[in-house]
Amino acid sequence: MISFLKKDSFSRDACLALLSWVFLIVVFFIIPDPGVHDIIQKVFILGLFALSLNILIGYLGLIAFGHAAFFAAGAYTLGLFLQSDFIKIYNFGSFSIPVAILLSILVSGVLATFIGAICIRLKDIYFSFLTLAFQMVIYSIILALVDITGGDQGLMGGFPKPPFLGIDLSKPFDFYAFTIFISILVILVLRQLIESPFGYGLRMIRDNAERPAALGFNNQNHKLIAFIIAGSIAGLAGSLQALLDVGAYPEWAFWAKSAEPLFMILLGGMNTFLGPLMGALIFEILNDFVTANTKYYGLVLGLVILSFVLGLKQGLLDWMVIKFKESRNKNAQNK
Amino acid sequence: MELVAFLECLTSASCIISQTAGGLKIGMLLFLVASGLTLVFGVLGVINFAHGALYMLGAYFSWQVMNTTGHFGLSVLLGAIGVSIVGLMFERGLLNRVYNAELLIQILLCYSIVLILDDLVMIIWGDEFLSSIGIPEIFQVPPLFVLDAIIPPFHLAIIGLSLLLAIGLWLLMTKTRFGHLVRAAAVNPNMLEALGINTTVIRASVFVLGSFLAGLGGALASSIGSVVSGMGNSILVESFIVTVIGGMGSIGGAFLASIIIGMARSFGAIAMPLFTDGIMFLIMVLVLILRPHGLMGDKK
Numbered sequence: 001m002i003s004f005l006k007k008d009s010f011s012r013d014a015c016l017a018l019l020s021w022v023f024l025i026v027v028f029f030i031i032p033d034p035g036v037h038d039i040i041q042k043v044f045i046l047g048l049f050a051l052s053l054n055i056l057i058g059y060l061g062l063i064a065f066g067h068a069a070f071f072a073a074g075a076y077t078l079g080l081f082l083q084s085d086f087i088k089i090y091n092f093g094s095f096s097i098p099v100a101i102l103l104s105i106l107v108s109g110v111l112a113t114f115i116g117a118i119c120i121r122l123k124d125i126y127f128s129f130l131t132l133a134f135q136m137v138i139y140s141i142i143l144a145l146v147d148i149t150g151g152d153q154g155l156m157g158g159f160p161k162p163p164f165l166g167i168d169l170s171k172p173f174d175f176y177a178f179t180i181f182i183s184i185l186v187i188l189v190l191r192q193l194i195e196s197p198f199g200y201g202l203r204m205i206r207d208n209a210e211r212p213a214a215l216g217f218n219n220q221n222h223k224l225i226a227f228i229i230a231g232s233i234a235g236l237a238g239s240l241q242a243l244l245d246v247g248a249y250p251e252w253a254f255w256a257k258s259a260e261p262l263f264m265i266l267l268g269g270m271n272t273f274l275g276p277l278m279g280a281l282i283f284e285i286l287n288d289f290v291t292a293n294t295k296y297y298g299l300v301l302g303l304v305i306l307s308f309v310l311g312l313k314q315g316l317l318d319w320m321v322i323k324f325k326e327s328r329n330k331n332a333q334n335k
Numbered sequence: 336m337e338l339v340a341f342l343e344c345l346t347s348a349s350c351i352i353s354q355t356a357g358g359l360k361i362g363m364l365l366f367l368v369a370s371g372l373t374l375v376f377g378v379l380g381v382i383n384f385a386h387g388a389l390y391m392l393g394a395y396f397s398w399q400v401m402n403t404t405g406h407f408g409l410s411v412l413l414g415a416i417g418v419s420i421v422g423l424m425f426e427r428g429l430l431n432r433v434y435n436a437e438l439l440i441q442i443l444l445c446y447s448i449v450l451i452l453d454d455l456v457m458i459i460w461g462d463e464f465l466s467s468i469g470i471p472e473i474f475q476v477p478p479l480f481v482l483d484a485i486i487p488p489f490h491l492a493i494i495g496l497s498l499l500l501a502i503g504l505w506l507l508m509t510k511t512r513f514g515h516l517v518r519a520a521a522v523n524p525n526m527l528e529a530l531g532i533n534t535t536v537i538r539a540s541v542f543v544l545g546s547f548l549a550g551l552g553g554a555l556a557s558s559i560g561s562v563v564s565g566m567g568n569s570i571l572v573e574s575f576i577v578t579v580i581g582g583m584g585s586i587g588g589a590f591l592a593s594i595i596i597g598m599a600r601s602f603g604a605i606a607m608p609l610f611t612d613g614i615m616f617l618i619m620v621l622v623l624i625l626r627p628h629g630l631m632g633d634k635k
Contacts, residue, residue, distance in 0.1 A: 063438050118624060125382060125438065126627045129579050133619040136572070140613030151609075255572065259446060266443050296458065302450030309444045310432060 010192055017188040024180050028173060037176050039288055043280045044183035045240045050264035050276035051190060052233035055226050057262075058270035059194065061206035062223070065128040065258050066115075066135030067234055072142065072253035073111050074104040074235030075242035076149060082159035096162050097169060101182075101239050108235020109228055111138075116227030120220060132255055139253040154249035161243070169243060179240055186233060191273055193229070202226055263301070266308055269315020278317040341606035352484035354601045360490040362597020363497035364552055368570055369577035369589045370504060371548030377584030378521045378541045381430065382438075384445035387571025388452040389546050393418045393553025394562045395456050401468040407558070410468060414554030415547050422546025426539050449567070457564045465562040493555060500548075501590055508586065517541055521584065576619045582632020591630060 028037060049071055056062045081100045115134045122130055142149045150156050161169045169175045193199055204212045205219050213219050242248045251257060260283070261276070268279025290300045312319055344350035372386045397414030401407065425448065433441050474489040508514040516537055519527050524534045552570070577596055581588025596615055603611040622629060 057439065063442070065442075122623065122627055125583070126579075126623060128438070129575065130620065130623045132575070133579075133616050133623060136616040137613055137620060140610055140616060144607070144609040144613060146609070256568070262439065262443060262446075266439070270439075296454040298450035299454035299458075302447040302454070305443055305447035305450070306429075309440055309447065310429070313440075 013188055013191055017184045021181055021184050025177055028176055034172065035288070037172065039284050041176050041179045041244065043277070043284045044180050045237050045244065046260070046264065046284060047277035047280035048183050048186060048237040048240070049234055050261040050268070050280050051187065052230045052237065053261040054265050054270055054276045055190075055194070055202070055230045055233075057265055058275075059199065059202040059206060060223060060226055062120075063125075063128045064119075064131045064227075064230070065255065065262075066131030066133070067230070067261060068253055068255070068257035069115070069131075069135035069138045070108040070112055070231040070234035071238035071241070071257065072138065072248070072250075073108040074238030075248035075252055076142065076155060076238075077104040077107040077235070078239040078242045079155040079159055079248045080148070082161075083155070083157065095164055096160070097164055097243075101236065104235050104239035105232045108238070109232035112228045112231025112235075113224070116224050116231065120223040120227060132258070135253065135255060135258060139250060139255075142250045142253050149248075149250070152250055155242075155247050158246045161246075175244070179244070182236070182240070186236065187274075187277070190229075190233070194273060198222070198225075263305060265315070266305065267315055269318030269321075272315070272317045272321050275315045275317040279315060282316065337606060337608060341602070344602070344605050349481075349483035350605075352481055353486065354605065355598070356484070356486045356490060356494075358597040358599075358601030359494050359594070360597070361600050362593040362595075363494045364555060365570070365573055365577055365596060366501060366590055366593035367497055367548050367555070368552035369574040369581075369593060370501070370586050371545035371552075372574045373578045373581065373584055373586060373589045374548075375542055375545040376578065377586075378517055379430075379434065379538055381434070381441050382445070383430075383545070384442055384571065385425065385448040385452070386545070386549050386574060387567030387569075388449045389418050389422060389549040389567070390553035390556070390570050391456065391562075391564070391567035392421060392452065393550030394557035394566065395460055395465075395553075396550070397554035397557050398460075398465050398468055398562050401557075407468070407471040411551070411554040411558070414557070415550035418550025418553070419543045419547040422549075423539060423543050425546075426542040430542070431535075431538070453564050453567075460562075462564060467559060467561050468557050470558050489559070493559075496555075500551075501586075504586060513540075573615070576615050578629075579619055580622045580629055582629025584633070585629065585631045588629050588631030 024040060027040070031037075049067070053064060053067045056064045056067075078100045081103055082096060115131070119127055119130045119134070143151055145151075163169075167174050167178055169178060194202075201212065201217060201222050204217070205222060209219055238248075238252065241252070264279030264283050265276045266279065267282045268277065269275030272278075286301065286304065287297070290297045294300070308315070314322075344354065368386070368390050372383060375381060375383050375386070393414045396417040397410040400410035400413045404410065429444060429448070433444050470489045474487075474492060476488060479486045479488060479491075506514075508518065516527070516532060520532075520534050520537045520541075527534050527537075553567070556566075556570075573596065577589050577592040580595065581590070581592035595618070599614050599618060600611055603614040607614065
């Protein structure tokens, strides 16, 4: 039993994941407020987006500034596929939604392969600028292809959401349970990846790139695989967001959208696995609370970020983990 | 693609001249702003994401002075000086705390200032577009006609002023003691400290100079376009493009890149009206792939 619950083991993580999902399902019925449900599902969608970016920032030390390109690619792929005639001809019928989501992940993954293969050859700020430039090329393409994407209006007209396996995503509960289930599942898999030899390889490249290279490690391959995984998960987050909003908007590909997961990573912490998810929670609550009370959202968000940058100097979850370890060490010494 | 319109333009002298003049105007205004950004990066090593917000402040300040005094020259000058003061406060109060911090922390600090300033100007001046302060009276004359191409004299004045500033900046950097110190501080600040030079003062003055250039660009922009919160964001991204294409830290490179981007915008608006921005970013991607250190940047 004790080995079953050992720290960082898959079985323990899987148990925790299942418990969290059940807990959030219970929350749905205890708190019947649709506003709360909306915040929780958005936290998971944005959390996926931020967690995926943190593979690059936290574990590889690469400041990607064009991550929203993959988010938008996922969103537009899902929307365009569900709107297309293709679906009617080949008749995916009730499996349209799972196929659309898988296709979104695939398309953003392929895009990430292409962009990543070029970007990872550059370092530091040059890497950041190249990711930014690629993202803005994609933003410009979305704006230019008015006939397909709807240009600056976004993907309008909605799309059907046929039920599958008894899940009807047009019902609030089904959407809530489905989104959170998928998100937790991906977070669980990502956790295994980060704690695997592959994940430790990423940290090694971040801390001293020459050492793993000297050991015969293929740094560039590792970076590219991490980039593709990060892009694919961002695409999944984008497709879930498109399902929620029944549309896709060009702002999702704009560079300011890439700043959002950076905020979440800063607010929650980049050194703790779930830090970015915590950051998404802070970001979403702040968003909800501030926009309900004032239209000067940027002012408040700016001041919060400023206080984190200059005051706490780390994310909230990072800070809590350090405090917790300190107090545990103190207790151990007292005994 | 509007290939036909583009080819028609290329075969007409008047179209080429007016588009070239328009491109130079865009490029020179861009150079004013981007040279400040590249200067600050060269010496301080910080990508100042708040540079566009300083540009916006310059526009608001000059709008305010114009509507109080009605004097054009004064409003542009005070707009730029006002931004320099804000820049000094920003550098001394906040930015100097993160010189040694990670790139992410520097970016987020600057970006938080963008969010704060964008909202502050809305609180002070309202969220409506403010109408342009207009061009001074001596330029309110019929446009020049060169081979049937229409060229507003004020655009020529902006191009001339920017050229003068570019030459002034070049002289400052290469011929004066201050310029030598600044370039030395960019290469080896510790050695400069050891020689008894106060690098803190040098960094602050470079940031003030950078802010002045951003403010001046914004003030001039307020004379040909409307003033609105968030107007700095697009010029910020364009300044990034110029900085990267020219080579980060290279003022000469920024000059060359500004002209390239100005022309790409001007002629791109005819060839691919919906993809004008895309052309600029494609150029940026190509330069980063083929010559990551830019057209005139140092290989480090």
